[in-house]
Amino acid sequence: xxxVIQSPRHEVTEMGQEVTLRCKPISGHNSLFxxxxxxxxxxxxxxxxxxxxxxxxxxxxxxxxxxxxxxASFSTLKIQPxxxxxxxxxxxxxxxxxxxxxxxxxxxGTRLTVT
Amino acid sequence: xxxxxxxxxxxxxFEEAPVELRCNYSSSVSVYLFWYVQYPNQGLQLLLKxxxxxxLVESINGFEAxxxxxxxxxxxRKPSVHISxxxxxxxxxxxxxxxxxxxxxxxxxxxxxxx
Numbered sequence: 001x002x003x004v005i006q007s008p009r010h011e012v013t014e015m016g017q018e019v020t021l022r023c024k025p026i027s028g029h030n031s032l033f034x035x036x037x038x039x040x041x042x043x044x045x046x047x048x049x050x051x052x053x054x055x056x057x058x059x060x061x062x063x064x065x066x067x068x069x070x071x072a073s074f075s076t077l078k079i080q081p082x083x084x085x086x087x088x089x090x091x092x093x094x095x096x097x098x099x100x101x102x103x104x105x106x107x108x109g110t111r112l113t114v115t
Numbered sequence: 116x117x118x119x120x121x122x123x124x125x126x127x128x129f130e131e132a133p134v135e136l137r138c139n140y141s142s143s144v145s146v147y148l149f150w151y152v153q154y155p156n157q158g159l160q161l162l163l164k165x166x167x168x169x170x171l172v173e174s175i176n177g178f179e180a181x182x183x184x185x186x187x188x189x190x191x192r193k194p195s196v197h198i199s200x201x202x203x204x205x206x207x208x209x210x211x212x213x214x215x216x217x218x219x220x221x222x223x224x225x226x227x228x229x230x
Contacts, residue, residue, distance in 0.1 A: 004158075031215060042222040043159075043205060050215040091158055097215045102147050102166065104218065106158030 004107035006092050012113045018080040021110045024073055025094030033104060034067055034077050035091040043091075049075065050097060082114045117142045117210050121221035129229050130198055136191040136224045138180075138206030148189040149207040149218070150180055159205060165189065176200075201228045 005024040013019055025032050033048040047057040049069045057067070064083070069075040079086055089111050093104040120139045128134045140146060147166050151159040163174040170182040180191045189206060203225050207218040 033217065043220045045217055045220075048215070048217055055212065055215055056217065093159075099216075100166075102149070102164065102209055102216065103161050104159075106160070108156075108158050 004092055004094055004105055006090075006107035006110050008110060009108065010111045010113075012115065013082055014115055015083055016081045017114075018078065019082045019086075019112060019114075021077040021090050021092075021112070023075045023077070023092030023107060025075070025092070026105055027073070029094035029096050029105070030072065031095045031097045032069060032075050033093040033095075034075070035093065036088045037091060037109070038088045046077070079112075082112075084114045087112055087114050117144075117146070117208055117219050119206050119208055119219050119221035121206055121224050123224050124222065125225045125227065127227045127229060128196055131195045133194050134192065134196050134200075134226065136204050136206075136226065138189045138191065138221060140187050140189065140206075140208050142187075142208060147209040148180075148182060149209075150174075150178070150189070150191050151205045151207060151220075153203045153205065153223075155202070162191075162204070196226070196228045198228050198230060200226060202226060 007022045031050045034046040037043045046059045047067045052069045067077045089109045091106050091109045093106045095104045118141045122137050149164045150162040152162045153159045163172045165172050165182040173179045178193045180189050203223045205223045206221040209216045
């Protein structure tokens, strides 16, 4: 298995532009998580889906952020408009639920820089 | 509310010396506990976990952690570290909701192994 796939790996954009991050979970996994990592705030859970349905989006910072999961093999995280404070590494992770292992599998991340 | 505390943001240690990375959690219910490792420019990988049974759990690369319910701790130890152990280590607990679960992560501890 290729693992969790994220694209792009790096994104540099100007303030005010729309940014779309993409994630393909491991085949067969039915839960997907979006995280944001910064030096100041550490690793934050933004939103997670189960069977393509958003379960908890309480970590989404504001209305500029939105996430979708149109099918079991694809999810997007969109920031519109982007701001310099959105600069971070964004990780996607997937797992199966119910589960006996409780292990999440992380993608390599997308490093976003907003200038 | 559940929370995870990693008191040490950075731990420098010489190669072949022992190390302990501390993790304390607060929860009013039973929890599952995890340590994840993040190498530079990579996503997180599961290092070890406690779900039930023996309170001492081990990883394949020599790390171990002990679940201590009375002290609400899950400290990570290694008797002799290698340069290659240099990474950031995250402690996490699970929070279950409606048949799914999410992690509550600590802020991470950067382990720097010195030659």
